[in-house]
Amino acid sequence: MSVAVIKYDGRMTRWQPDSRGRLSKAATELYLERGFSQTTVAQIAERAGVTERTFFRYFADKREVLFDGSSRLQELMADAVINAPATARPLDAVGAALDACGAVFVDLEYSQSRQAIIDSDPSLQERELIKRDRLVGAIVHALQARGVTEPTASLAAQTGIGIFHVAFATWLAEGTTRSYSEIARDLLTELRTVAAA
């Protein structure tokens, strides 16, 4: 399967570049075309022009392909919590983290098809859930660095990610009427009302 190609500089190279990218693209396409569970790693690898083994070198499993950006999001939110003004109360700091995600959620169409894939398969939902849970963990950690103690930190983080989730889903459903960030802000306000009631 050693495909010889011409590189930019004209020298021979043993394999096409960016296997990871091709694998990711091939996987997403196939999940969309035939469904996640109907897609085998062999098919993904074939479309990407590599072997199955190579797939598993880049992705821990078949599901992980769809959650590639999750560590970036995690850093983004944790940083936002840490860099929130010293005067900010826990839920305010979490609000800043919710806001920070806005930078990532821009391509609505991509987000929608990705979510459609996830919603179609329970095992992908499980994976999504654990990613969200890691987010909670990261925020708890960041809050603790601000001096917030338990159980307040956990409560605020849980609550924040709950809002994050509802906001994201609402954004996907609404289309372009409101941005993700607007929705998240509105929901946080709503929550304060519900909880205060």
Add this chain to the structure above:
Amino acid sequence: MSVAVIKYDGRMTRWQPDSRGRLSKAATELYLERGFSQTTVAQIAERAGVTERTFFRYFADKREVLFDGSSRLQELMADAVINAPATARPLDAVGAALDACGAVFVDLEYSQSRQAIIDSDPSLQERELIKRDRLVGAIVHALQARGVTEPTASLAAQTGIGIFHVAFATWLAEGTTRSYSEIARDLLTELRTVAAA
């Protein structure tokens, strides 16, 4: 593998009764003895005196054994929400659901070892998370039956399950100083404070 046994009434029966129970027990024991990922279904089946195929007739997969009671919990909580006084606000109804779980969380030692198994394996954590998510779904549904609209229902349910989780973890960690129900009540109060702040 057809084990002939004497039944209570003395008649011959083809197999020992309660395969499901034996499988469940064998699995839990083995997960504890050698770790979840080091345990094969073949080993579980062997200890239970049945074939692998029989394991998969009772449990959808290796993980599901540990989440057998989850549908009962779901009904319990949904019923509590539905049967809460008509005057109860969303979070009060959710509080009733939290309280209702107290009936299930009695055997501390069992809950602790089960949780230790789950905490030791990411794939089990994923499963636990999706069960919790189903709980959220059930509560949302129950709240909507009470006339609570979105996004309030989702927010209240998410928040409630967040508390549920923290309360359960706290109960396992504290030992016997407070009952699960007490802890849950305290946390709900705490949350109202955090959110109102």
Add this chain to the structure above:
DNA sequence: TGGCGGATGTCACAGACTGACATGACTCAC
């Protein structure tokens, strides 16, 4: 020139799950 490291391939395999069909004890209608 020759050795080294990195990305990939090749191979062999264990283990999770599934579908199709077989078996034999029980049960119920007649």
Add this chain to the structure above:
DNA sequence: GTGAGTCATGTCAGTCTGTGACATCCGCCA
């Protein structure tokens, strides 16, 4: 009591995921 049907289980063959060990070959550097 007999024959059909049902139920729990067994048997078997197979697909797919994921992993470990080792081979290959290119580009780089001394």
